[in-house]
Amino acid sequence: MPWDRNQMAARAAQELEDGMYVNLGIGIPTLVANYVGDKDITLQSENGMLGMGPFPYEGEEDPDLINAGKQTITELNRTAYFDSAQSFGMIRGGKIAAAILGAMEVSEKGDLANWMIPGKLVKGMGGAMDLVAGVGRVIVVMDHTNKHGDSKVLKECTLPLTGKNVVDLIITNLGVLEVGHKGLHILECADGVTHDDIRAATEATIV
Amino acid sequence: MKKVYATATEALEGLLRDDMLIAAGGFGLCGIPELLLQAIKESGVKNLTFASNNAGVDDFGIGILLKTKQVKKMISSYVGENAEFMRQYLSGELELEFNPQGTLAERMRAAGCGIPGFYTKTGVGTVIAEGKEHKDFNGETYILEEGIFADLSIVKAWKADETGNLVFRKTARNFNPPAAMCGKLCVAEVEEIVPTGSLDPDTIHLPGIYVHRLIQGDHEKRIEQRTVRKREEA
Numbered sequence: 001m002p003w004d005r006n007q008m009a010a011r012a013a014q015e016l017e018d019g020m021y022v023n024l025g026i027g028i029p030t031l032v033a034n035y036v037g038d039k040d041i042t043l044q045s046e047n048g049m050l051g052m053g054p055f056p057y058e059g060e061e062d063p064d065l066i067n068a069g070k071q072t073i074t075e076l077n078r079t080a081y082f083d084s085a086q087s088f089g090m091i092r093g094g095k096i097a098a099a100i101l102g103a104m105e106v107s108e109k110g111d112l113a114n115w116m117i118p119g120k121l122v123k124g125m126g127g128a129m130d131l132v133a134g135v136g137r138v139i140v141v142m143d144h145t146n147k148h149g150d151s152k153v154l155k156e157c158t159l160p161l162t163g164k165n166v167v168d169l170i171i172t173n174l175g176v177l178e179v180g181h182k183g184l185h186i187l188e189c190a191d192g193v194t195h196d197d198i199r200a201a202t203e204a205t206i207v
Numbered sequence: 208m209k210k211v212y213a214t215a216t217e218a219l220e221g222l223l224r225d226d227m228l229i230a231a232g233g234f235g236l237c238g239i240p241e242l243l244l245q246a247i248k249e250s251g252v253k254n255l256t257f258a259s260n261n262a263g264v265d266d267f268g269i270g271i272l273l274k275t276k277q278v279k280k281m282i283s284s285y286v287g288e289n290a291e292f293m294r295q296y297l298s299g300e301l302e303l304e305f306n307p308q309g310t311l312a313e314r315m316r317a318a319g320c321g322i323p324g325f326y327t328k329t330g331v332g333t334v335i336a337e338g339k340e341h342k343d344f345n346g347e348t349y350i351l352e353e354g355i356f357a358d359l360s361i362v363k364a365w366k367a368d369e370t371g372n373l374v375f376r377k378t379a380r381n382f383n384p385p386a387a388m389c390g391k392l393c394v395a396e397v398e399e400i401v402p403t404g405s406l407d408p409d410t411i412h413l414p415g416i417y418v419h420r421l422i423q424g425d426h427e428k429r430i431e432q433r434t435v436r437k438r439e440e441a
Contacts, residue, residue: 046308047234048381058435063237063428064365064379070235070288071434081377083384083412084234084260085316088309092327111332122305123287129335130309133328164332 232383318354319388360390371415
């Protein structure tokens with residue numbers, strides 16, 4: 001059985017180590033926070049916060065306290081606030097250990113496309129280009145194929161890039177792939193999924 | 208020098224003209240200078256360029272100026288929440304320059320610090336890098352980005368003293384400090400102006416040197432996405 005969203009998030013959480021400062025993207029990456037267990041992980045929200053807490057209880061929403069997805073959130077006892085220039089200073093400066101992000105396409109060279117589909121409504125890259133260029137490790141969490149069954153793990157991305165040669169690890173519903181110098185390495189298969197299943201669903205070079 | 212004005216309209220008097228570049232603070236609808244934007248709308252000034260992370264929603268924030276077609280161009284990182292914006296952009300009425308969010312913040316901060324350009328890895332190998340100078344440092348490629356020198360800055364803070372020292376609250380700080388720094392003149396709106404001397408100097412986030420005019424007002428502080436958890440989950 002391929003992994004579901006929660007299993008993919010749980011697998012991504014295994015990549016995080018005690019003491020890490022981490023940025024989680026919107027969608028499945030947000031779920032990673034539910035699976036960090038006892039590890040001491042500090043979440044960064046790029047609109048200007050380290051130490052992001054859970055959603056507030058009803059009636060306790062604060063318009064001055066939101067995450068990068070513009071959702072109301074809470075602070076923790078470790079929380080620190082700062083402005084956007086400093087926030088991206090710590091991102092660009094390599095202080096954030098890892099970013100876990102969704103993707104539309106990833107290439108075997110670690111190119112990432114996740115912000116724009118030509119001809120469709122363009123909303124903007126937000127902080128995605130800064131994150132993939134700056135953080136220590138970029139982990140992509142996404143379905144292995146699109147809704148038409150086409151591989152999202154490609155030799156070359158077809159969509160406009162968010163970053164070139166930036167992705168380190170790809171976690172999909174089928175398994176875990178590492179971006180190597182000559183192609184992708186399968187590190188792990190989801191339960192009941194074989195290497196051949198992953199190869200069959202992947203357009204990119206697997207070595 | 209008196210910095211405190213009675214209303215947003217009075218605070219903006221003599222500062223607005225057609226075709227100007229305005230840097231605005233805020234992220235989404237959080238920490239936006241909503242009173243100053245309303246006053247800019249009422250002034251009728253047009254062909255404005257805004258450097259602002261977002262463009263508001265249809266009836267709040269910069270969105271109200273899109274509706275009246277007072278905006279010529281946006282310099283933003285994300286504009287997804289605004290239907291009127293999309294209509295004007297797709298019909299060619301509105302120019303749009305996408306900047307990566309950190310690049311936008313640093314372009315403002317840099318200009319405010321007298322730095323006309325800086326090199327960044329952000330956007331290398333993407334459409335953002337097209338036409339920009341590339342330069343290698345220690346074996347890595349960077350692109351040149353230029354500071355945004357705005358004609359006017361408009362920002363929102365939580366508290367100010369009468370000399371314009373500002374204190375922000377939680378994530379409503381966001382783009383406000385860099386936006387305040389990059390303008391020739393900066394007008395700030397705050398929830399409370401306290402007597403000079405009553406703010407702890409160690410807790411001031413933005414010194415009053417960056418703030419030229421100041422108003423206190425009532426803010427709607429609209430929430431864009433209200434997300435909550437149930438008490439029994441605790």
